């Protein structure tokens with residue numbers, strides 16, 4: 001049996017909506033303050049999509065940038081994977097909407113739901129398709145319009161999330177961003193901690209579900225916080241070991257942007273100074289699956305990613321789910 005082919009990141013892209021909503025803006029309609037939000041989460045502002053922008057529009061803009069960065073045409077893609085928990089509609093998939101707009105006529109396309117771990121899952125799945133010889137060029141998009149899933153009267157959740165999208169193009173001949181190891185995990189005993197109760201087949205939409213505000217995100221914040229702190233450390237350590245690397249080899253950490261205090265605890269766990277961690281939660285808040293590829297694209301575009309660097313990406317979220325990837329840039 002031949003060894004699996006290497007897979008690398010040939011291009012990156014991201015898109016965030018134009019509208020900036022500050023903490024002070026939210027404090028006009030919610031019983032909250034800039035001071036509370038900044039000190040508890042690290043968030044200063046977030047981007048909120050326009051009413052006529054759906055997740056596919058955000059994802060398409062990120063995808064076009066990633067394709068241009070890679071010098072790859074949409075027609076040459078073999079697979080389009082879209083990680084999203086805020087798809088345009090239940091079905092058809094948001095991946096098919098993006099595939100159509102890109103003219104990716106020979107690509108298979110599907111959505112993947114792992115919420116804030118969605119990019120980690122999609123990157124791993126896309127890389128495996130190439131490694132197995134089933135695809136040459138894979139587009140991975142993470143696109144979220146969480147503003148449509150939030151209860152804007154609930155200060156405990158409304159202040160945390162924003163909209164945005166990121167994308168990467170994976171190929172077997174990319175000179176950078178080789179995926180060295182991946183770790184995916186799930187713990188379904190945590191289903192109650194974070195989710196949207198209604199709108200699926202268990203509780204289809206009725207007047208009652210709307211009146212009870214069951215179509216919005218509900219979260220046990222403190223439990224998710226503890227989970228995030230623990231799982232970043234565990235999964236990145238596991239992925240580094242799988243790649244055959246010591247923890248000291250880590251040059252840059254790109255964590256899911258859920259809370260600056262969770263990110264600071266990861267810095268402590270891996271003895272990293274904050275300049276070795278990509279942070280943009282202050283500007284974008286938590287964009288769920290999109291937060292890692294947005295941070296990755298910003299890191300590349302600003303020259304923070306240097307050839308040879310060992311980079312870890314790590315996501316965690318509802319399910320509960322988690323995923324870590326080790327890259328050699």
Ligand code: ACO
Nearest residue numbers: 032036040115116155156159221222224225258259317318
């Ligand atoms: N403004 C002011 N006060 C608030 C706000 C707000 N926006 N939100 C909550 N409070 C109050 C609470 O009511 C509570 O008041 P009380 O003590 O009088 O009851 C107090 O602040 C403390 O609330 P806690 O929930 O204990 O605050 P905590 O320090 O834990 O911070 C937070 C809450 C920021 C949500 C934190 O728990 C957290 O970041 N959790 C992880 C969130 C996360 O990672 N989510 C991932 C979602 S991603 C996905 O998969 C969709």
